[in-house]
Structures are given as C-alpha cells and as structure tokens.
Amino acid sequence: MTPQNEIILDRRASVARILADRGDALLITGLGSTTWDAAAVGDHPNNFYLWGAMGGAAVLGLGVALAQPQRRVLVITGDGEMLMGLGGLATIAVQRPGNLSIVVIDNESYGETGMQKTHTHHGVDLAGCAAAAGFPVSRTIYSRDELEDIVSLLYAATGPVFAVVKVAATAAPTVLPSRDGPYLKDRFRSAVLGDRATG
Amino acid sequence: MSKEDGWSVEVFSMLQNMEVQQVAYVPDAGHARLIELCEADSRMRAVPLTSEEEGVALLAGAWLGGERGVLLMQSSGVGNCINMLAMIQECRIPFLTLVTMRGEWGEFNPWQVPMGQATNGLLHNIGVIVHRPDTAERLVEVVNAAAHLAFDAGRAVAVLISQQIIGFKDWHK
Numbered sequence: 001m002t003p004q005n006e007i008i009l010d011r012r013a014s015v016a017r018i019l020a021d022r023g024d025a026l027l028i029t030g031l032g033s034t035t036w037d038a039a040a041v042g043d044h045p046n047n048f049y050l051w052g053a054m055g056g057a058a059v060l061g062l063g064v065a066l067a068q069p070q071r072r073v074l075v076i077t078g079d080g081e082m083l084m085g086l087g088g089l090a091t092i093a094v095q096r097p098g099n100l101s102i103v104v105i106d107n108e109s110y111g112e113t114g115m116q117k118t119h120t121h122h123g124v125d126l127a128g129c130a131a132a133a134g135f136p137v138s139r140t141i142y143s144r145d146e147l148e149d150i151v152s153l154l155y156a157a158t159g160p161v162f163a164v165v166k167v168a169a170t171a172a173p174t175v176l177p178s179r180d181g182p183y184l185k186d187r188f189r190s191a192v193l194g195d196r197a198t199g
Numbered sequence: 200m201s202k203e204d205g206w207s208v209e210v211f212s213m214l215q216n217m218e219v220q221q222v223a224y225v226p227d228a229g230h231a232r233l234i235e236l237c238e239a240d241s242r243m244r245a246v247p248l249t250s251e252e253e254g255v256a257l258l259a260g261a262w263l264g265g266e267r268g269v270l271l272m273q274s275s276g277v278g279n280c281i282n283m284l285a286m287i288q289e290c291r292i293p294f295l296t297l298v299t300m301r302g303e304w305g306e307f308n309p310w311q312v313p314m315g316q317a318t319n320g321l322l323h324n325i326g327v328i329v330h331r332p333d334t335a336e337r338l339v340e341v342v343n344a345a346a347h348l349a350f351d352a353g354r355a356v357a358v359l360i361s362q363q364i365i366g367f368k369d370w371h372k
Binding site: 026028048050052053054055056057059060061062063064065066067068085087088090091094095181182184185188189192193196197 | 220221244246247248249250252253255256257258259260261262263264265266268282283285286289290291292
C-alpha cells in the first residue's frame with residue numbers, strides 16, 4: 001500500500017460531509033451500515049432506506065432518477081451491496097441518467113455479518129468497474145481533499161457519477177431509522193410528489 | 200398481422216393507456232414485438248437489464264419517483280427475482296410483470312423445464328398474484344385486469360403467458 005492510498009477516512013464523518021450539501025437531493029441507502037450512517041446524520045423525508053433487497057440500491061436509484069429527471073438522486077451504499085449488483089452498473093451506464101450519483105462507502109468488509117473481507121479488499125476496483133461500464137465520472141477517494149472535490153461533482157456534474165470512498169473498517173454505533181416498508185415508501189412519495197402521491 | 204403482432208400491439212396500447220413509462224426487460228422471443236413498440240414510443244423508457252432482479256429494483260424506484268413500470272421477462276428470469284420481490288411485498292409497491300413461459304407447452308429444451316414448472320409456485324410464495332390467460336383472445340383483457348390490480352389496488356401481479364397461446368419455438372425448422 002502506497003502512502004497516498006492509506007485508508008484514513010471515517011465512514012460517519014464522510015457521509016455527514018456528503019449529506020451536508022444535499023439540498024433537495026433524494027437519497028437511497030443500501031441495507032446495513034450505510035442506512036445507519038444516513039440515519040446518524042439525521043432522518044429526512046427525502047430518504048428511502050433499504051433494509052433488504054441486497055444488490056438493488058443503485059438500480060433502484062436509477063428508477064427514481066428516470067422518474068424525477070429534474071431532481072438529483074444520490075445512492076449511498078456499501079461495497080458488499082454494490083458487489084452483489086455489479087450488472088446494474090452496466091444497466092445504469094447504458095441509460096446514462098445525468099442526475100444520478102452513486103457513492104460506495106467501502107470498508108472492504110461485510111459489516112453486519114462479522115467483518116468478513118469483501119472482494120474490494122482483494123483488489124477488485126469498483127470505480128474501475130463503473131468507468132469500464134461507461135460512467136463519465138468515476139473516482140476512488142482516500143483523502144479529505146479528494147472528498148471535498150467529489151462532493152461538488154455528486155450534486156452538480158452531469159452523471160451518472162460514481163465515487164468509492166475508502167473508509168476505515170471501524171465499528172460505528174448502530175443508529176436505526178424506521179424499518180416499516182409502507183411508511184418509508186409513502187413518506188418518500190409524499191415528499192417527492194405531494195398531492196400526486198396518493199393518485 | 201401475425202398472431203404475435205396482434206396481442207403485442209393491443210398490450211402495448213393498454214400499457215400506454217395505463218400510463219406505464221418505464222419498461223424493464225430481459226429479452227424473450229415472445230416479447231420481441233412488444234419491446235420494439237415500447238422502444239419506439241417517446242413517452243416510454245425501455246430499460247434493458249443484465250438480470251431480471253434489476254427490473255424489480257428499477258420499478259420500485261420508478262414508483263417511489265412517481266412513475267409506473269412493467270417488467271418483461273421469460274419464466275427463467277423469475278428465479279432471479281425472488282429476494283428482490285421481498286421488497287415489493289414488504290413495502291407494498293405496485294408491481295406488474297408479463298412473463299412468457301418456457302418449460303411447459305411443447306418445450307424442446309429440458310433445461311427450461313424445472314424453472315418453468317416452478318414459476319407459478321415461486322411467484323405465489325413470495326406474494327405475487329398470478330394471472331394465467333387461457334386463450335390468446337383473453338390475453339389483453341387479463342393484462343388489463345392485472346394492471347388495474349397492480350396500480351389501483353397496490354399489488355404485485357404477474358401475467359404468465361403460455362406458449363400454448365402465443366406459439367412455441369420450433370427447433371426443427
């Protein structure tokens with residue numbers, strides 16, 4: 001490992017920094033740690049948390065992005081969740097939604113099941129996968145300066161944008177948002193659609 | 200107009216009327232004409248998938264963002280969707296899929312048979328309501344009813360389309 005690739009970023013601080021600039025962006029989180037990360041920053045009606053559907057977060061974000069082309073849609077998920085849905089990167093790249101950004105909080109581990117190493121620990125380059133699929137912007141983030149640079153791209157660049165944020169494999173307190181599917185769905189639709197949500 | 204053209208055009212027209220906007224698919228020969236029609240319509244977005252479970256996630260996102268969708272797939276793809284369909288069931292997200300069947304009527308390829316025979320039961324077990332039109336004449340009516348059940352009553356509904364009514368692949372041509 002070269003010095004510039006030393007993993008120093010903290011997952012909670014990184015997610016908090018990213019969401020500080022969210023504005024009216026819509027947020028989808030992958031099951032497990034990234035759902036707790038978003039909840040730790042603060043619950044929000046524009047958040048839809050996945051508690052299952054592993055491998056589906058990025059493509060679920062695509063569905064939202066195509067339906068809401070005027071809104072920025074942000075997916076924050078983990079490396080294990082993204083690895084389960086790698087084919088989705090190809091599907092997203094083909095649709096090329098300009099308003100979709102995907103952030104992988106990569107601790108190189110399955111955090112909910114005993115910190116077993118994921119494929120990224122063994123060298124699989126998720127940002128390389130996204131770039132090869134055709135994402136116009138794809139980065140791997142190791143430093144606070146790189147994180148600052150990518151935050152503006154996440155909300156303003158013509159996407160799809162893909163960013164892997166390498167974070168330390170340290171435990172953070174579990175912060176649980178609602179896990180009731182119908183409530184989370186209806187709340188999100190009301191926030192996005194207003195009166196149209198019940199139509 | 201061929202047999203396939205007839206039902207494809209009518210189902211396409213019905214999907215237009217139901218304001219379906221996202222059409223996710225893994226191709227099947229039985230859906231070929233319907234896919235072409237959807238791709239050519241500027242009000243619809245046809246989304247080819249690498250695997251069928253992506254379509255379940257995509258349509259959940261579409262609904263969250265205020266659009267209706269449909270997933271077109273072959274019966275072999277149903278097996279790929281099962282865990283993702285758990286989200287549809289838990290969140291009570293309207294979901295419509297049109298499944299062209301392999302592995303039953305006049306099947307030549309034995310590798311298609313296990314999944315084809317399991318399709319109906321698997322969908323039922325994960326909470327998807329299954330409709331099976333018994334004639335080509337009733338197909339459009341059944342798809343229309345399924346779309347209303349999905350989008351008006353907020354349910355997950357699959358229409359299984361048998362090769363008995365849309366014709367089967369002739370391996371001896």
